[in-house]
Amino acid sequence: MNDTNAVNKALFDYVLWLGDTSLIIGHRLSEWCGHGPILEEDIALTNISLDLIGQARLYLSYAGELEGKGRSEDDLAYLRDVMAYKNSILTEQLNGDFANTMMRQFLFTAFSYHLQTALLSSTNEHLRAIAEKAVKETTYHLRHCSDWLIRLGDGTEESHKRVQDAIDNLWMFTDDMFEGVEGDKLLIAEKIAPDMAGVRKQWDATLKQILDDATIKIPERTFMMKSGRKGIHTEHLGFLLAEMQFMQRAYPGAKW
Amino acid sequence: MATREQILDYLQEVFDPEVPVLSVVDLGIIRKIEVDAEGSHITITPTYTGCPAMNVIEDDIRAKLKEKGISQFDIKTILSPAWTTDWISDEGKRKLKEYGIAPPEKSSPDKSILGNHAKLIKCPRCGSADTEMKSFFGSTACKSLYVCNTCKEPFDYFKCI
Ligand SMILES: [Zn+2]
Numbered sequence: 001m002n003d004t005n006a007v008n009k010a011l012f013d014y015v016l017w018l019g020d021t022s023l024i025i026g027h028r029l030s031e032w033c034g035h036g037p038i039l040e041e042d043i044a045l046t047n048i049s050l051d052l053i054g055q056a057r058l059y060l061s062y063a064g065e066l067e068g069k070g071r072s073e074d075d076l077a078y079l080r081d082v083m084a085y086k087n088s089i090l091t092e093q094l095n096g097d098f099a100n101t102m103m104r105q106f107l108f109t110a111f112s113y114h115l116q117t118a119l120l121s122s123t124n125e126h127l128r129a130i131a132e133k134a135v136k137e138t139t140y141h142l143r144h145c146s147d148w149l150i151r152l153g154d155g156t157e158e159s160h161k162r163v164q165d166a167i168d169n170l171w172m173f174t175d176d177m178f179e180g181v182e183g184d185k186l187l188i189a190e191k192i193a194p195d196m197a198g199v200r201k202q203w204d205a206t207l208k209q210i211l212d213d214a215t216i217k218i219p220e221r222t223f224m225m226k227s228g229r230k231g232i233h234t235e236h237l238g239f240l241l242a243e244m245q246f247m248q249r250a251y252p253g254a255k256w
Numbered sequence: 257m258a259t260r261e262q263i264l265d266y267l268q269e270v271f272d273p274e275v276p277v278l279s280v281v282d283l284g285i286i287r288k289i290e291v292d293a294e295g296s297h298i299t300i301t302p303t304y305t306g307c308p309a310m311n312v313i314e315d316d317i318r319a320k321l322k323e324k325g326i327s328q329f330d331i332k333t334i335l336s337p338a339w340t341t342d343w344i345s346d347e348g349k350r351k352l353k354e355y356g357i358a359p360p361e362k363s364s365p366d367k368s369i370l371g372n373h374a375k376l377i378k379c380p381r382c383g384s385a386d387t388e389m390k391s392f393f394g395s396t397a398c399k400s401l402y403v404c405n406t407c408k409e410p411f412d413y414f415k416c417i
Contacts, residue, residue: 026306039389128336133336134305
C-alpha cells in the first residue's frame, strides 16, 4: 500500500473521531436547553454546546474532504448509523443530574483542552488551525466546569455526594478517550497527532488539581470500557442518534 | 471594476446581526481583500466556531456586494490566525460602549484557566467599576452577563477571546 494513502486513511479516522466526540457531547448538552437549574446556567450549557457543535462542524467537514467521496459535514452527522460513530463513549452517557453533567463535561473538557493544546504543534496545518481556534473556547469551558465541581464538591453533604457518585459512575468510560487505534501510530510518526501518553499525564494533573480542591476522590482502577473508536457503543448512543437524525432520515435532504 | 478601498467601504455597511452597531470591518473579521483580473477575493475569519451569525454575515456580504453591482467575487473563510477581540477596532469598541455593551478589555483569554479571575469591568452606563459578573456565558457566544452595583443595571460585556 502507498504510504500517503495509509496516512490519509488514518487521518480520516482520527478526524472523524474528533468530530464525532465534539458532536455527541455538544448534542447531549443541548438537551439541557430549557431545563437548566437556573437561567444563567441554562444559557451557559447551551453556549458551550454551540461551541462544541461548531468544533464538530470543522472536524467533520475536514473529514469529508479527506475521504474524498463528496460527503459533507451534514451527511457524516445525520446519515451514519451507530456502529459508524467513533466518539468517545464517555460523551454519549446520559445527562443524569447536574452534577453528573458537569463531571462528564469536566472529564471530557480537560481531555480536549490538553489534546487541542498538543495539536497546536501538529505538522498538519488544518488540524493546527482548528486547534488554535478551538482551544480558546475550550479554555473557558474548562474554567466553567472546574468552578462548578469545586463549588459542588466542596459544598453541602448532598452536593458532595452527587459529584462523588458522578465520577464513580463515569470513571469506567474515561480510558476510552485515550485509546488509540492501529492507524494512529502512522500519525504519531508523522507528528500529525500527539502521543496520548503525554496528554494523559496532563489530564491526570488537571484532575488531581481540581478534584483535590473539590474534595472528590478519584476512583481506584475499575473495569474500563474502551471501544468507542471501534464503533462499539453503550446503549445510549442509538437513542441519541434516533432523535438527532430524525429530520434527515424522515425527510432526506430537507433544508431550511 | 471596484477597487480594494471601495470594497472596504461597502463592507462598512454590513453589520453583525447580533450586535447591529458593529460593521464586519469594526469587528475585525475581514482578514484580506484582494482585487485582480478575476474579481475580488475576500477572506474572513469566524469569531466563535459555533456562532450562528457567521453564515448570516457571509450571506449579508454577498447581498451587499451584489447590491453595489459587484458580481465577480468570492469569500473564503480561514481559521488561522484565530480571531481575537483585540481585532475589534477602537471605533468598534466606542460603538459597543455607546450601544450599552462593555467593550472587551485588552487581550485574549486569561491564561490562568483555573480558579475565579473575573476582570474589572466598567459599567457602560454610569462608568462605575463596582460591577460583578452574574454569568460568564451570556445572550450570545461573545458576551458575558454583568450587573452594576452602583446604578443597579444589568449589562452585557463583550468577553475576551
Ligand atoms: Zn452602572
